[in-house]
Amino acid sequence: MKQYEAWSETRAAEIIAEHQAVEGAALPILHALQETFGCVPEAAVPMVAQALNLSRAEMHGVVTFYHDFRREPAGKHVLKLCRAEACQSCGCDDLVEHAERKLGVKIGDTSADGRVTLEAVYCLGLCATAPSAILDGRVVGRLDKARLDALLTEAQA
Amino acid sequence: MSVRIYIPRDAASVAVGAEEVLAALTASLKRRGVQAEIVRNGSRGLFWLEPMIEIETKRGRVAYGPVTAQDVEGLLDAGFLDGADHRLCLGVADEIPWLKRQTRLTFARCGVTDPLSLDDYRAHGGLKGIEKAIALGPEATVEEVFQSGLRGRGGAGFPTGIKWRTVAQTIAPQKYIVCNADEGDSGTFADRMILEGDPFLLIEGMAIAGIATGATKGYVYIRSEYPHAIAAFDAAVKAARRSRLLGSRAAGSEYPFDIEVRAGAGAYVCGEETSLLESIEGKRGEVRAKPPLPAHQGLFGKPTVINNVLSFAAVPFILSEGAKAYKDFGMGRSRGTMPIQLAGNIKHGGLFETAFGVTLGELVDDIGGGTMSGRPVRAVQVGGPLGAYFPRALFDTPFDYEAFAARDGLIGHGGVVVFDDSVNMAKQARFAMEFCAIESCGKCTPCRIGSTRGVETIDRIVRGENHAKNLEVLEDLCNTMKFGSLCALGGFTPYPVMSALTHFPEDFGAAPRLQAAE
Secondary structure, eight states: OOOOOOOOHHHHHHHHHHHTTSTTOHHHHHHHHHHHHSSOOTTHHHHHHHHTTOOHHHHHHHHHHSTTOOSSOOOSEEEEEEOSHHHHTTTHHHHHHHHHHHHTOOTTOBOTTSSEEEEEESOOSOTTSOSOEEETTEEEOSOOHHHHHHHHHHHHO | OEEEEEOOOOHHHHHTTHHHHHHHHHHHHHHTTOEEEEEOOOOOSBGGGOSOEEEEETTEEEEEOSOOGGGHHHHHHHTGGGTOOOTTEEEEGGGOHHHHTSOOSTTSSTTTSOTTOHHHHHHTTTTHHHHHHHHHOHHHHHHHHHHHTOBOTTTTOOBHHHHHHHHHHSOOSOOEEEEEEOOOSTTOOHHHHHHHHOHHHHHHHHHHHHHHHTOOEEEEEEOTTOHHHHHHHHHHHHHHHHTTSSBTTGGGSSOOBEEEEEEOOSOGGGGSHHHHHHHHTTSOOOOOOSSSOTTTSOGGGSOEEEEEHHHHHHHHHHHHHOHHHHHTSEETTEESEEEEEEEESOTTOEEEEEETTOBHHIIIIIISOSOSSSSOEEEEEESGGGSOEEEGGGTTOBSOHHHHHHTTOOOTTSEEEEEETTOOHHHHHHHHHHHHHHHOOSSSHHHHHHHHHHHHHHHHHHHTTTHHHHHHHHHHHHHHHHHHOSSHHHHHTHHHHHHHHHHOGGGGSSOHHHHHHO
8 A cells, every 4th residue: 555645736747847858758747646646636637738738638638548547546455356358267257246245336436434446457467367356556366255355354454 | 505496576476475485485494594595587387386486406496386385384394495305396397298398489588587687698598689680780680580480479460570671671860669568468468477577588679679670769568557567677677778788889789779668557459559659659549540550650750660579579589590490380371489378267377388380279178278167168269358269169270370360260469268168158248349348449430339339239139139130230230340440459359249159159048040930
C-alpha cells in the first residue's frame, strides 16, 4: 500500500516540468501524476494540456482512453483479479464471484469502508500458474479460494 | 566453502512463492553458518515446477521444485547443498527431459544466467551477434536477417527482413527502432520472460536493428500489467549504458544507439503497432490507417522498425550463427523456432521453444500432459483472445503460420490455452465479443459497434430467440468485422467466435435443423 500526496498545484507543475522535455511526454506525465496523487486529478488535466500545447479536450481524450488512469483515487488497497482466457480455463469466474460476495462490491467498485478496490485485469502474463491476481503490485499465482481469502483478509486489514 | 544457489526472480516464480523461499533459505543458511551466493536468475519456463531452485555442483546445476518455504529445512537436511536426492529433486537441470527436447535458440540463456550481469551474458555467448553485425556492416546485416526467413513473432508473421530493408532504404534525418512489448494476449508470457530473464538479448537485438537501418533511438513499450518486467528491463538498460553497450558508440562501434522504456496504460489495443506508436507519441491509442506504413512514416512520422520482443530476440542468434543455421529449423514458410507458451488448464504449462512443425496434439497431450484438472481436453485457443478455438479433431494441425490459417486459425504470438470439458463455448464466444467491445479503440465502426451487437446477438442465440435467423446475423456480423475493421482487434475477433460456433454448435442452444423439426 502506498501513501499518496494531497493535491497541490505546485507539486503538479513540478512533475509536469520534470517530464515535459521527453518526446511524447503525455503518458510519462500522467503516470507520474497518478503515482503521486493516486489518480489524475481533474485540475491537472488543463495544466498538462497547456504544457504540451494541446487543447483541454485532446488531453481529456488521452486521459480517458487508457484504463489505468483514475479520475478518483482508489481504495487503500487495490486487488485485481485476472479474467482473461487462461485464468477462465482455471476457474477465475468463481473466484471473482467469491471476492465480490466477500467484499460486498461488484468488480470495478471500492468497498464501503474505502479499504479495497476490486478490479478486473486482462492478463498478467502468469498464464501457466493461473488463476492470477495482483494485490497492490504484488503478484499471486495458483489462486484458489483459500489463497484468495488470505488476500482479502490482508486487503481488509 | 561458498556455494552458489539460483532462485528465479521471474514474476511467475515470485507469484508462487519465490520470495518466501528466498527468505526462508537465507535465514536457514545463516543459522547453519553457510556462506552462499544467491543468484536471481530468470525462469527456465517449467512453471508447474516453480519455484524451481538450483544448486551448482560438480555434476552441473541440480534443480529442485516446486519448492515452498516449508520445504527449505528438509532440503538442507537432505543435502541440498551437495545436490543430494530429495523428493523435490529434479536432477541436473539441463537434463530434464521437458527442457532437453526443446530447441532453445532465443531462450538459450533464459533461466540460466543472472539477467543483470553483462559478464554472465557474454560468458554464455551474448554479444557475438552485435559484433558480427558491426563487422558485416548495415547492408549485409539486413540481408542476413532477410535470408534467415524470420517472420514477425508478434502475430502477423510479416517478414522481418523486408521491414528492416524498407527502413534502411528510406532516407531520413531520424529513424526509430520500436519494440512492441505490449504482450496483452492471454496465454502468452514469452516477452515477459525475456524482459525479466534475458533483457540484454533484447537490447542486443534492437541495437543490431539500429545499426542495420541507421536508427539511433529505440523505444521499448511495455504494458503496465508487467511491473516486474518494467523494473527489470529498466535496470538492464541502465547497466547496458554503464557498460557502453548502449550509447554514442554502441558496443564499441561507430554507431550511436540508445533505448528508452515506456510504460503502457492498460489498453489492449496498444499492442497493435500503429496504436502503440500513437501511444508513445502521447495520444489516444487509436489505430492508424495504413498506408503509410510505419517503415515509411512511423513514430513521430519518421521511418520506424517496429517488431515484437521475440523478433528482436531471435536476431542475435541469426547474426552470430548465420541465417542458414536459423533457417534450417522449421517447415514451409515458417522458418526457425517458435517459443510456444503452454497455458491455462494444462498439467505441464510453460515455455516450450521448438522448430515450427510440431502438432497441436503433441503440444497439448504429450508435452503439456493434458489438463491440470485431469478432465478431458475439450478446446484449445491458440494465438490469444483473437485466436480460434480448436477441437480435438484438429489436433493434427502443425504449428505453422499457413497450416493454422488454412484451418481458420492463427498462431499469433504462440500462446496455447487449454480448456477442459467444463467449458461453455457460447460463453467463450460471448467473451471474445465483450473483450473486443471493452478494448476497441473506437476508430472504426465494425469493431466499435459490431462487438457490442455481437454480444447481444450471442445472448439471443443462447436464449433460443429466432435461433436460425440470429445465427445468420452473427455470421454476417463476423464477416463485416473481419473484412471491414481497420486492425486485427475487430478483424480477428470473429476467429474465436466463429470457431466456437463451427466446432461446438451444441453449446449454442438447439441446432437449427432440430429446431425446424420441432
